[in-house]
Each structure stands twice: as structure tokens, then as C-alpha cells.
Amino acid sequence: MPLAVYVLGLAIFAQGTSELMLAGLLPEMAADLGVSIPHTGLLISAFAGGMLVGAPVLAVVTLRWPRRTALLTFLAIFAAAHVAGALTPNYAVLLATRIVGAFVYAGFWAVAVVTAVGLAGPTARGRAIGIVAGGLTVATVVGLPAGTVVGQHLGWRAAFWAVAVLSALAAVGVITTIPGGRPHPQRTPRLGAEFRALANPQVWLLYATTALATTALIVSFSYLAPMLTETTGLTPGWVPAVLALYGIGAFTGITIGSRTADAHPVRTLQAGVGGLVAVSTLLALATDVPALAVPAILLLGAFGFATNPTLNSRAFALAPEAPTLAAAMNVSAFNVGITAGPWLGGLAIDAGFDYPAIAWIGAALGVATLGLVALSAAADIRVRATA
Template identity: 40%
Template sequence: MPVGLIALALGGFGIGLTEFVIMGLLPEVAADFRVTEASAGWFISGYALAVVVGALGLTAAVSRFRRKPVLAMLLVLFIAGNLLSAVAPDYWAMMAGRVVAALAHGAFFGIGAVVAAGMVPATKKAAAIAMMFTGLTAANVLGVPLGTLLGQAAGWRSTFWAITGIGVLALAGILALVPKAGNDDTASGGLRGELRAFRSGQVWLSILVTILGYGGMFGAFTYIAFTLTEVSGFAASTVPWLLIVFGVGLFIGNTLGGRAADRDVDRTLLAVLSVLVVVLVVFALSAGNQVLTVGSLLLLGGFGFATVPGLQMRVMKYAAKAPTLASGANIGAFNVGNALGAWLGGVTITAGLGYTSPIWAGAAITLLGLAVMAGAAARAKATARRVPAPDMTAASAAVASPTAASPSGLETEAAGSGQAETADVGPVSVR
């Protein structure tokens, strides 16, 4: 894999750490600013909302600029937000720092996925995207526990100073290691060209699968601490260690899911979502057994995150001529899925259905996502049968010179996968 992917992964590590480490530091932050923990919780909610805004609005705003400088600018924004959080004198300054850092989140992963895919041959694009998201999984496995320990030992501000330093290192890596050729080009046709990608019904279906497939996993995970302590009977002190098991599953699933998606995106997503439904059902039925619960946590993380490279790759494939904004929109969709799963899980608990009810709700959401994915795959296969075989001579030339073919180098792959979806056939065409 190109060394530039390490810089992208480091940026992903810092951003993932910023998003999740605050959960372990909320008591200290709330006490320092003299607010309730509920008020401090808005540092999490406000961040998530700003991610969606940045994934769409900021990505659209920078679509006409070269991608490598845009990634560098986003990391400067990320550094500034965490620096503001580290020195924040009051609650609202801290909130401003969280929002500023979050604005870079969605755009960085959206644009970074396009850049990562452009660094490698067509057969390794999903694996390259998975490599970038490895930083996010590492943030969950290692960064959050270590960041929480640092914050508890040296004050919560020390954690944000450390994240600021990680951002500086990632910025230096982007500038030094991410190549210019074929990756820092501008989006095709600017914002208007990027918006044209949303005429594809497959792009919208891919985004919907992201919301439902990822939302199901996150809905089960949001209230997992209550399930582990109240149903499985684990002591509260063991929950952080059990979450590391979940994080290990994330890491494995992300890696293997990327490799499988490179072979066949749709088949991989159908298989992984099917198994994820089964895992959630088994988890809900066996949550009272501690041994089975540990195994379920590992599998939940593994199959839940195995969808991520494929989901990101699929939306980019069907928006191949203008993937940047669609890629950013899909990052926003992951966060919409987070919110949907967490909300529905909370509804089931409030209704008195017990602490396994969010897992059942997650299984239902994932099953719905599987149904949408099955329909999307069937439509794509039907479209591919109607599309003439591509000119292999032209395709070979495109692979040899990805910059000339498209900004992301993805057109050749999409040509054989129903890329006719992006033809100008009206506002939205699902075939």
C-alpha cells in the first residue's frame, strides 16, 4: 500500500479520537465547567450534528479546489478546533472548539476516501479506503482508553493537547507523503458536476443502505453498557475492557471487509449484512450468558464495521464521474445512521422493553437495510445486462492514466457495474 495512506490513517486516528474520547471524560469536563452531565453531553451531540453539516456543506464548498490542499486545510481546521477545546475558558468556547473540529470530520473522510482510492489500482480501492478507516478503528481500540487515562491522570485538557499534536503530525504527513499526481485534481465540473452524481438512483440507494446497515449496529451498541451490566451481569469496571473486545472486532472487520469488497462490493455487503442480522438476533437471545456475550461483542464489531469500506466504495462507484460530494454525503449518512439507531434504541427502552430491546431494534433496522441492498444489487445487475460491454482498449488506457479518465480513477471499474445509472435521465432514475 502507498505510504500516503499512513498519513490519511493518522488523520483518521486523530479525528476518531476527537469524536469518541470525550465520552470517557464527560465527568471531568462537566465538573470543570460546572454544568450538568446532560449539558456536557451536548459536546457529543453538537459534534455529531456538525459532522453532517461539514460532510455536505463544507465538501460542496471546496469541490472546485484541488484535493490534497483541501485535505491539508481540513486538518488545519481540525487542529484549530482541538486547540480551542484545550484552552477553552468556558462551556461555549469548548462547544465552539468541538463544532470547528467536527466540521473537518465528514469532509476529511469523504475527500480522503476519494484520494485513497486514487492511489491504488482498481482491484485494491476498497482495501485502500479500509486502510484510511483503520485510523478510526485504532482510535476506538487504543486511542480512547489511553486518551481517557491521560485525561484522568493529567487533566482532560491534556488529552486535547495530545490530539492537537496528532493533528500536526497528520498535516505534515499529508503534505509530505500524499502524492500530487492523480490525487490533488479538482472535482469534475465543480459543484454542478458533483451534484449531477445524485441523479443516480444507485447513489441514493447506497446512502440509504449506509443509514440502515450502520444504524442497526450503532443502535445496538449505544446502550451496550446497560446490556452488559443489567442483563449479562458484568461489573461496571469490566465494561471498558469489554469495549476493547468490540474495538478489536472493528479492526478485523474493517480490514477483511475492505479486501472482500474489492472482489465484489454487492455480494460482500449482502453477505455481511445477512450475518450481522443473525449476530444481533443471537446476541439479543443470549445476552444473559457472559461467554456468548463476549463472542457477540467481537462479532458485532467485526461484521458491523466490515460494511464500512464496501458502503463507501459503492457510493463512489456509482458516482464515479464526480465522487467527492457523494462520498462526503455518505460519511454524513453514517452519522444519520448513528442518530437513528440511538434514537430507536432509546424509544424501546423508554417503552419498558428492557435492555436487550435496542439489540432487537438494531436487528430490525439492519434487516431493512439488507432488503434495500438486495433490491439495489438486483437493479444494478439488471442494468449491467442491458449495458454494452465496455471498450477494453479504452479501459486499459484509462487504468494506465487514471487522471485522464476521472478525478478518482474509478470510472473504469464502474463501467462494468451499471454506471449507466449516472446518465442524464431526469431528476432521479433507479434502474
């Protein structure tokens, strides 16, 4: 596997730390900014909303750019947005910086996945995507708890400064490992051809599956910190450790999932989503029992992330003539779920429900996702029968 693929994974770690760390900082940020926890949770949704729009827009805008130029541009803007977020005392301005940062982070994701697949080749597609996406799981293991600790002891703004520095270091790695120059003329993507390739109904079924599976995971993940302190009864000092367990589970899940994504995509999805339903149900029933809730959170990360390589690599398999837009639209699908999860959880809390209700929402969404996976499996059978 080329070194550049691992560098892209490290860059995703730097940016993914920002995406994830707010889940561990909601109480501190709410107190400092003078807003409620559900309103602070909207900063997570705003980030996802920026990614939702940014992926396809920037994929089109930078379609013919040298990939190294695009990646460096995105990293520079991302770092600047976090400097601005660390300096502002205003909730609305912070919300805007989250959207801007997420917008370019989505562009980075889309270009990074295509770059990694191109460097690794089609036979190692799932593995390459697993390494890049693995940067996000490392962020859950290291970045999320570290950001929580930094935020609790030095203030949440210090965590934003740390992300800006990490992004700058990632840019150095991109400069030194990603080839420069424009794509070869015969390999230059053509926008019209990419749009035509997206007409496949199975591609849109994949996007719906991605969005729903992500919502099923994120609705619980977004409120883990207040759930652990208010319902499970843990002290705030234990929150980073439990979030680290979630990250270990995520890393384990994505590692296993990347090995089975290419050979057994549907079975991987069935096992991952089915496990997510079971674990969400356990979490809903045992939120107030630490001995059960803490292991459930570890398994939540494992099953939730086991599907990630398959959901990403299937976009290339179903739309091989549209690698850039297929990847970008799938990034948007992921962020439909990341946007919807905190929003649905916030609605439940505002309606007077307690935190176990959020896990029940995740379980119900997981069951719906299994229905989409079944439809996808049936579509695969029909395609093979007519081939």
C-alpha cells in the same frame, strides 16, 4: 500502495479517536458536566450532525483547492476545536466545539477518500478505502480504550488534549507525503457534472443503505459503557478492555471486507448486515451474561465494520463522474446513522426501557437494511440485463 494512503489512515485514526472515545467516557463526562447520560450521549449525535452537514458543504467549497491545503486546513481547525473543548466548563460550549470539529472532520474524510483512490488507482479502490477507513478501526482498538483509560484516570479533558496533539502530528505526515499544487486542469472537478452524476437512483439507494446499516450498529455501540456496567455487571475498569475487543473485531471485519468489496459488493453487504442482526439479537438476549455479552461485542464490531469498504467504494462505482460529491454524500449518510443511533437509544432509555432494548432496536434496523440490500441487488441485475 503509496505511503500517503497510510498517512491518511493515520490522520483518520487521530480524528476518529475523538469520534469514538465519548462512548467510553459518558459516565465521567455526565458527572463532571452535571447532565444525564442520555444528554451526554447527544454529544455523539452532535458530532455526527456536524459531519452530516460538513461533508457535502466542504466538498463543494474546497472542490478546486489543492488537496493538501484542504486537508491541513481541516486538521488545524479540528485541533483548535479540541483545545477549546478541553478548556470549557460549559456543556453548551462543548457541544458547539463538537459540531465544529466534526464539520471539518467530515471535510477531511471526503477529501481523504478521493485522494486515496486517486493515488491508488481504480483497481485498488476498495483496498485504499479500507486502509483509510482502517484508521477508524485502529482508533477503536487503540484510541477508544486508551481515551477511556486516560479519561478515567486523568479526566476526560486530558483525552481531548491528547486528540489535539495527535491531530498536529497527523498534519506533519500530510505535509510530508501528500503532493501539493492544484489538480491538473483536465482532472479538475466540475460541480455541475458532479451534481448530474448523482441523479442515479442506485446512488441514493446506497446512501439509504449506508445510513440504516450505520444506525443499526451505532445504536448499540453508543451505550456500551453504561450497558456493561449497569446490565452486564462489569466494573468500570473492564470497560476499556471490552471496547478494545470491539475494536479488534472492527479491524478484522474491515480487513476482510476490504478484500471482498470490489469483487463481491452485494454478498459482502449481505454477510455483514446479516451477521450484525444475529449478533445484536444475541446481545439483547444475553446482556446480563458476561460470557456471552463480551464475545457478542467483539462480533458486533466485526460484522458492523465489514460492510464499510463496500459502502464507500460503491459510491465511486455507481457515480464515477462525481467522485468528490459521491464520497462526501456517503460520509453524510454514515453520519445520518451516527446521529440517529444515540438519539434512538436515548429515547428508549428515557422511555424507561433497559439497555437490552437498545440491542433489539439494532437488530430490527439490521433487518430493514437487509431489505435495502436486496433492492440494490435487484437493481444491479436490471442494469446488467439492459447493458
